[in-house]
Amino acid sequence: MGQKISIYNSLTGEKEILTPRNNQFVGMYVCGPTLYSEPHMGNMRTFINFDLVYRYLLHAGYKVKYVRNITDAGHITNSAGQEEDSIGKAARLEQLQSLEIVYKYNVKFQELQRLYNMLPPSVEPTATGHIQEQIEIIEKILENGYGYTVNGSVYFDTKRYMQDFNYGILSGRKVEELENETRSLNNQDEKRFFADFALWKKANPEDMQIWRSPWGDGNPGWHIECTAMSTKYLGKQFDIHGGGMDLKFPHHEDEIAQSYGSFGCQPASIWMHANMLNVNGQKMSKSLGNFFLPQEIVEGTSPLFKKPYSPNVIRFFMMQAHYRSTLDITETGLDAAEKGLSRMMEGLKLVERLLPSVSTSFKWKELIDSFDEAMQDDFNAPILIANLFEAVRYINLINDGKETISSDHLRILKTAIHVFIYHVLGLTAEGPGQDKRLQPVMDLVLDLRSQAREKKDWATSDKIRDGLAAAGIFVKDGKEGTDWS
Secondary structure: OOOOOEEEEOOOOEEEEOOOOEOOEEEEEEOOOEOOOOOOHHHHHHHHHHHHHHHHHHHOOOEEEEEEOEEOOOOEEOOOOOEEOHHHHHHHHHOOOHHHHHHHHHHHHHHHHHHOOOOOOOEOOEOHHHHHHHHHHHHHHHHOOOEEEEOOEEEEOHHHHOOOOOOOOOOOOOHHHHHHHOOOOOOHHHOOOOOOEEEEEEOOOOOOOOEOOOOOOEEEOOOHHHHHHHHHHHOOOEEEEEEEHHHHHHHHHHHHHHHHHHHOOOOEEEEEEEOOEEEOOEEOOOOOOOOOOHHHHHHOOOOOOOOOOOHHHHHHHHHOOOOOOOEEEOHHHHHHHHHHHHHHHHHHHHHHHOOOOOOOOOOHHHHHHHHHHHHHEOOOHHHHHHHHHHHHHHHHHHHOOOOOOOHHHHHHHHHHHHHHHHHHOOOOOOOHHHOOOHHHHHHHHHHHHHHHHHOOOHHHHHHHHHHHHHOOOOEEEEOOEEEEO
16 A cells, blocks of 8 residues: 554554555454443543544545444453443343344444444344354364363463463463452352353353353353454454453453364454543443443433533544543533534535635645654544644635635645544534534524624623524624525
């Protein structure tokens, strides 16, 4: 490809040039949602960040196979280090079958994906649809001597694995430190070593999801599904594996162990991890009362925020922090993002109306190159946004006659700004075109305001403008009349 994209690799702790295994084809696997509840805003930040990565790889000319799984079965390791069937637990609480819970929350997730303008992945496989593949990989691990069976369950033999490979290669965690941190585990007496993890769990009488296997009825462990699905669709070795920072250990570490244990190789060339979302300076948590859902902030039903914010504003807000940085979501930050997005969209509208000059002093080439340069440097969306604002500044200078631009250069500039705002950042057009029912109302309101201004009734004019601003509608007076967004 003509573009060299540098990506921070969590595995090596360094930025590395993306070198696809298969020429211009990129294979990317990202850990998707677990369908026992609706994804919270922190989950959505991860998915939105990898949507940005996907979009830019496509823009750069790569053919991308983007695989993002859906966890609809299996056991999850909770904060106490215990394994629990989170989907079964949710089903019992809501007095539903596991399949109903999974369907309910998958519908919600697909709605959120559309709401936040995320491109659908190439493949969205489910854990329950790949039980046989998981069983086959477990059989390989056992055959290679890195697993053992106990009472109908299968465990990964971490101590045996450590004789041949480095357990902790991704997370940097030392097994001795893990032992000191570990609390009592369920079925600890079944395990040979505290760091062993379940590949297959024998069914409990209360389990709602049960499958047959060579070791008896049961269900798969949490980590094995991603090894099975990533390798099925992308091969034993692929280019990028992504997910939230919270998955680095134990989930991703155990995926690597399973891959070495079954295939003898590292699954992904580059591991990418998106950082966490804080709320008003604190980690998002139900116990702290700062927990909210992606739909609530759009509907304005979260008590944490005084007004609703559009998905576009939220997406733009998230792009203003690098994916590897912690992001603190606050009302002040969202308000600033709302104003900034409005300014950027005004610039986009203005560039459509610009007339070219005969000569040009405008440094259009360097500016347009800076859009790509930002994204080639580990998908640095904040720098891209800063460069887009610089373009808006030049657009205003050209409009005011203080800069000049030729017809060809203006056409290239328009295309570049349009592409990076809509197709790379994934923002959408907002304003009058979004809701045609509002247009006649706004025509009437702005006509009344215009009459007030003609009568020099500035108090009424300002009252209308301020009232609209409080409702999230911004009025801008210009040479060509009054516009709103």
